[in-house]
Amino acid sequence: MKRKIYLTLAMACNMTVAAPIFANPVTDNETVRTFFADVFPELALDSYVDGVYAIDENAREQWLQIEEFPPYEDAIDEGKILFDTPFLNGKSYASCFDNEGISIKQNYPYFDQEKNKVVTLELAINECRTDNGEQPLNYGKGPMAYISSYMASTSSGELINVKVPDNAAALAAYEDGKEFFYSRRGQLNMACATCHMANAGKRLRADTLSPALGHATHFPAYRFKWDDVGTIQRRYAGCNAQIRSKPFKLQSEQYRNLEYFHTYMSNGLPINGPGSRK
Amino acid sequence: MTKVTNLRLVFLLVLPFMLSACSDTDDVSKAVSSTMEQEQSNSKPVNQEIIQTTSKDVHLQDLIHHVAQAKRHAEMHGFVWSTTNALVDKGYAEAEKGNEKIAKSAFQEAKLQFELSMEQAKYAAQHWQLLVPEEY
Numbered sequence: 001m002k003r004k005i006y007l008t009l010a011m012a013c014n015m016t017v018a019a020p021i022f023a024n025p026v027t028d029n030e031t032v033r034t035f036f037a038d039v040f041p042e043l044a045l046d047s048y049v050d051g052v053y054a055i056d057e058n059a060r061e062q063w064l065q066i067e068e069f070p071p072y073e074d075a076i077d078e079g080k081i082l083f084d085t086p087f088l089n090g091k092s093y094a095s096c097f098d099n100e101g102i103s104i105k106q107n108y109p110y111f112d113q114e115k116n117k118v119v120t121l122e123l124a125i126n127e128c129r130t131d132n133g134e135q136p137l138n139y140g141k142g143p144m145a146y147i148s149s150y151m152a153s154t155s156s157g158e159l160i161n162v163k164v165p166d167n168a169a170a171l172a173a174y175e176d177g178k179e180f181f182y183s184r185r186g187q188l189n190m191a192c193a194t195c196h197m198a199n200a201g202k203r204l205r206a207d208t209l210s211p212a213l214g215h216a217t218h219f220p221a222y223r224f225k226w227d228d229v230g231t232i233q234r235r236y237a238g239c240n241a242q243i244r245s246k247p248f249k250l251q252s253e254q255y256r257n258l259e260y261f262h263t264y265m266s267n268g269l270p271i272n273g274p275g276s277r278k
Numbered sequence: 279m280t281k282v283t284n285l286r287l288v289f290l291l292v293l294p295f296m297l298s299a300c301s302d303t304d305d306v307s308k309a310v311s312s313t314m315e316q317e318q319s320n321s322k323p324v325n326q327e328i329i330q331t332t333s334k335d336v337h338l339q340d341l342i343h344h345v346a347q348a349k350r351h352a353e354m355h356g357f358v359w360s361t362t363n364a365l366v367d368k369g370y371a372e373a374e375k376g377n378e379k380i381a382k383s384a385f386q387e388a389k390l391q392f393e394l395s396m397e398q399a400k401y402a403a404q405h406w407q408l409l410v411p412e413e414y
Contacts, residue, residue, distance in 0.1 A: 027413065035411040182409040183402035187359045187391075193409045246358040254356060 025164045025174055025264055032197075032265055036213050039200060048214030049272045055201050056208040063276065072149060072222035072274040075229040079150025082143055087132040093147070096128035105155035106271050109260045110163060111170035118173050118256040122148055122231055126251075139250035140234035141226070149220045149229050152273040160217065160271060162264045177261025180254060181212075186245030192258075195239075207278065216263040218275030229274055232259060338378055341385045345369070348392035355399035362391040 033045065043054060053060040083101065086092045094100035098107075108121040119127075125147055126136040137144040164174045181192045195204065196212035203209070219232035226234075233255045237247035248254045345366060352358045369384035 031411050031413050178410075179402075179406050183406040184409075185357050185398065185402065187361055189398065191406070191409055197411065198409065241360055244360045246360045246363065248356070 025171075028178070029265060029267060032213060035197070036200070036211055040211070046269065048211060048266070049217040049269050051214055051218060051275070051277065052208050052210035054214070055211070059208065059278070066276055070222075071224075071276050072220075072229050075146045075149045075220075075222065075274065076153045078143075079146035079148070079153075082147050083150050087129070087134050089132050091132050093125065093128055096124070096131065101151060102154045103158055105152045105273070106158040106160050107162070109256065109263060111165055111173055111260070113165065113167065113170070116169050117253070118177075118260045120233075120251065120256055120259055121151060122233070123251050123256065125151075139231065140237070141228055141230045145220045145229045145231050145234075148231060149274040152220060152271060155271040155273075157270050157272075159268050160263060160266050162260070162267055164260075164264060173257045174261055174264065176254075177257035177259070180258045181261055186240065186243035188243040190243040192239065192262075212262065212265060214266055214269055216259075216266040217269050217271055218273040218277070220274045222274060222276045224276075224278055232262075336382065336386075338373060338382060338385075341382060341389070342369070342373075345385050345389045345392070348389050348396075352392040352395045352399075355396055357395045357399040357402070359391055359395050362388050362395070365391065 036043070036048070040055060047054040050060070050063075053063045083093050094102075098104055105121060108124070109118045111117070112119045122139055122144055125144065126139070130136055137147075164170050184191045184194065192212065195209045196215070199209050200211040201208065216232065219235070220229045221232075221235070222229045223235075231250070233250045236255050236258060237250060240247040349358075349362075349366065352362075365384045365388035369381045369388060372378075372384060373381035
């Protein structure tokens, strides 16, 4: 009898260690949602789009007042002007995107099977520029963040619909992003998940840590620290620097794959970007 | 009146002990502070000790070579710390100024950080799933 118990235990241990190499993204999402439902049992799924302001009542009150005169409005207006301005060859951004670039943000990032890589909205914007003989824009802030903000605003209310096609390369990119998210790095030995999963809702000095679920809905975001709008990858670089890890280049393979995994996590949540954040 | 005199006498007799108790307290605080100093010196990062013991023996050029090698490996793993390249820069700057001891110290620290980041990368590759929430 004892032997049977030991055997069963050993098999269970082996099963835990020998987890499938490529997890099922759908199962991952269910797991993450159940995890957060346990942590914040009173929070409705859609509330996660408000990030930390969904769980910090005092900060929420201030934020709602700020949102009455949104600090990112100028960025949207500037982005629309840039978006509508034709390139030197007479074409415009609209010519590069489905539905002329309107209300498409919810489908990004996607895995391009021809290019065999994850394509984010910002990467697509720059590819559009270079395909039309224009110089690429700097990623992270400035005109790139303005155009991206405008495009996000046209997707307001659309549900995030990132797809991970059933092929090895796409699953590998998703898995790579997942590994990044859960890997401890930097001199402080912290992972994205350390703050935004395991300690979401807890305090780090004066700040409440936001849950990872819903992060992707409100970027680009106006951050008071930046005094401007910035892309989600700018935030990744900032987070990495805070844990004393050398940030990767914006739109590097690592950050694109991370954004792929991170955005997929918020599938089904409505876009409400750009947003304002502390 | 006699009671008061007696009390005074008792007070005078006890006073030296009280004073000695005060001086004991000083000794204790001295002892605590010396212990703290000792602890502080013991809790110096291991890498500092390595630097102190090895920097005399290692040739600067060899050290630079080792650092460059460690840097290549660490960057390959993608786990470089944001603090490390500044140390490398400091090492080169001090070497250029002729401050070999400080340069060596900076390079040693950089080498150690590169090595630790590689260890971190190896650990992450094997254990990153520990942070994934369990399936429900």
